[in-house]
Amino acid sequence: MSADQNAANEDSIPNAPALLALDWGTSSLRAFLMDAEGRVMLERASAHGIQNLPVPGNGGFERAFAELCAGWLERWPGLPVVAGGMVGSAQGWKEAPYVSCPADTDTLASRAVAVDSAAGPRILIAPGVLYDPPDAAPDVMRGEEIQIAGALADHPDWRRRACIALPGTHSKWAQVSDGRIAHFATYMTGELFAVLSRHSILGRLMPDEAASAEDAKRAFADGVLAGRDSRPGDLPHQIFATRTLGLTGRLPHAALKDYLSGLLIGHELTSGLAALRDTLSPDTPLLLIGDATLCRRYEEALGILGVAVTARLANTAPRGLFQFARAAGLIA
Amino acid sequence: MSADQNAANEDSIPNAPALLALDWGTSSLRAFLMDAEGRVMLERASAHGIQNLPVPGNGGFERAFAELCAGWLERWPGLPVVAGGMVGSAQGWKEAPYVSCPADTDTLASRAVAVDSAAGPRILIAPGVLYDPPDAAPDVMRGEEIQIAGALADHPDWRRRACIALPGTHSKWAQVSDGRIAHFATYMTGELFAVLSRHSILGRLMPDEAASAEDAKRAFADGVLAGRDSRPGDLPHQIFATRTLGLTGRLPHAALKDYLSGLLIGHELTSGLAALRDTLSPDTPLLLIGDATLCRRYEEALGILGVAVTARLANTAPRGLFQFARAAGLIA
Known part of the structure; x- marks a missing residue:
């Protein structure tokens, strides 16, 4: 099994978790048990990104999810589950079409899609974000909008106005205004x-x-x-x-x-x-x-x-x- | 044999050629028999560019040359032979180090290198050109300086002043002033x-x-x-x-x-x-x-x-x- 089970810690959780959060990208899947204040209590990871599933098709998403979260789902069967990243793309478990800028977590939540997993929980998948200005080429992100929301969570000053760069294979430069992603650009x-x-x-x-x-x-x-x-x-x-x-x-x-x-x-x-x-x-x-x-x-x-x-x-x-x-x- | 022999025309040449010119690049070798006015009388081509020689090493250059020019060398044994392009690079038959801008055919000739082929003729290889300004990155060309010289040959007005673009895998933009390549830039x-x-x-x-x-x-x-x-x-x-x-x-x-x-x-x-x-x-x-x-x-x-x-x-x-x-x- 490719997951990091953190098994030693599992029994020592003092409180029940409030959320199971999945960061599901192209090349990896990470699962976080979080408490009611948004802190990570436990985490696991596998290499089952959407382009590296254990079996093709929807069965691959089902199995990757069930395997990585084994134990957790049985112990906390009513736990809400959310997911972000490429899992919501056209090649993902279920497509969550892009929302347009300006966008914040309310926008994402209003257009989220749900999938009922065979393992039990309904998983709410966040959409990506589209910037589609009339005078320039469109741009898209999927996953970075979640990272941006995380960065802004505890920083009212950054929510008001910030420039956020996410370096990588496809770097993103996002401008935040009034808590929302106003526009952004991808750099390859x-x-x-x-x-x-x-x-x-x-x-x-x-x-x-x-x-x-x-x-x-x-x-x-x-x-x-x-x-x-x-x-x-x-x-x-x-x-x-x-x-x-x-x-x-x-x-x-x-x-x-x-x-x-x-x-x-x-x-x-x-x-x-x-x-x-x-x-x-x-x-x-x-x-x-x-x-x-x-x-x-x-x-x-x-x-x-x-x-x-x-x-x-x-x-x-x-x-x-x-x-x-x-x-x-x-x-x- | 990969050469285009033009055999039907060979016997009908009215006059003896004045030059055997080799355009020897990375992926192809072309040979031109030229008359005293610089007109092409006959041409042949093979796929024996310097990265595709029939055998490795100098023997590969010898054989590619002898094969492509078979018949010609015996018929006109005293014919001068020149070559330009990657054949003069560090990976070529014999390296002809770059000459610096400003450069014209006199500059190229003054720094040409000769190789005595086993097939008989001495081959004069043209150097490439280096543009090495103190305030920017250097640039190099090898082969395009010959094409530029050809373009300028019959055009005194272009020799005086011209911008020459050679689109390709590595496009070159050269500025010509007073008959010489003053500077140039490569675009990949x-x-x-x-x-x-x-x-x-x-x-x-x-x-x-x-x-x-x-x-x-x-x-x-x-x-x-x-x-x-x-x-x-x-x-x-x-x-x-x-x-x-x-x-x-x-x-x-x-x-x-x-x-x-x-x-x-x-x-x-x-x-x-x-x-x-x-x-x-x-x-x-x-x-x-x-x-x-x-x-x-x-x-x-x-x-x-x-x-x-x-x-x-x-x-x-x-x-x-x-x-x-x-x-x-x-x-x-």
Whole structure:
């Protein structure tokens, strides 16, 4: 069994949980038992993301859920269950169509869909969010709206106005106003880095070994600054420097991946910060949510651009699912 | 044998050739018999590019050359032979290190390297060109400098001042001043399109079939205009629209590849034209060299941006190799 059972702790729970929250993404499934104040009491995880189910089809969702939550469902049969993430996509257990910006947990709750699991509980699945402006291409998120709700839960000042960046394969930059996601943009920064490193000519000069800390830091900073100083349309040209800086010996080959990473992150930050300045005041809180190592890398890049991060947050999804459950009336 | 022998024509050559010119790239080898006026009399081609030699190592170059030029070498044993392209790279037959901008055929000839082939002739290999400004990343070309020399050969007005774009996997934008390549930039537009279509999430919504001509044209134009209207750093965000425009039904899935193509070309053109405006007057001739279908696509995109193309040129490499041979004193 792939779950982390935390079995030793299970019998020592002093109080009954108030919620079972599922963070169900593409590559993983995480389950959180939460108390009435929105604190995580116990958690389990499996690799049964929606693209890695134990069996195909709906049976796969049923089994992944029943296996991961075995014991819990029998012990607390009336426990409300909520889920967020790709489980609500067209490829998920049941599709919860996107809601439009501006959106908050009330909006999500009003358009949630329910699925009655064979294991017993009815599971309430949160929709994703669509930003569909008349004058630009549409954008979508699914899962990040829950993380954002979690970040805002205990921070009235951030609810009022915040810019939230969630670095990753598909980074999201969301602007929050009056407690709602006003608009957002996706940046394919992580995936661009991956496909260029693995599948383009740029990867050919990149050795497996890492550069020295000093070389890596300098190359990363050079990339960030090149992104900052770019003009419209420059990126297809600038990425080629990942090759020529190596060919000409200006950067050690082991540092070329740091240059490319800095360049792509520099582009994302330059664009994201410009969008932020368009609509929000300079003192708007800037939050980073996600993997700690990646968030530190973004904070380093923001520092190079002279921008301070208000807070770095780790996994805010459980708290966001709790807020969603409360908005749906599942918790008093 | 993979060569196109043109055998029927060989006996009907009225005059002896003046030059054997080899355009030897990564994936193909082309040989041209040229007359004293720089006209192609006969040509042959094989798939023996430097990454596809019949046997590894120098023996592979020897054999590819001897096989493709069989008959010619015996019939005209004293014929001068020149070569350009990747054959002069570090992975080529013999490395001809880059010359620096500004560069013309005299510069190339002064730094050419010779290799004595087992088949008899000495082959003079042209170097590539390096642009290495103190305030930006370096750039390199190898093969395009020969095509540029060919384009300029019969056009004194273009020699004086021109902007030359060579669309492709790695597009080059070169600025010519006083007959020399003053500076240039590489855009990885074609490779970006290929890796994103084949290896990223963007390819998942792209079917194999082509869109209707009308849908393709509209999607391509939408992409070009999105590139034109972009701000610094926007590209990692904008490419995600290739997914969301499909998800939301704004574009038919079959037209998504046209959108991505237009977007990437729009970025290249926006950046390339801005660099052109920095240094050259608005009436500077703008030339496209390369594959006819791709050049027409670039001309269409330039038309959307309100920019006229002065000329579209096909294969100018033989003429460029002739100019190189003349600069090297191999032709009277």
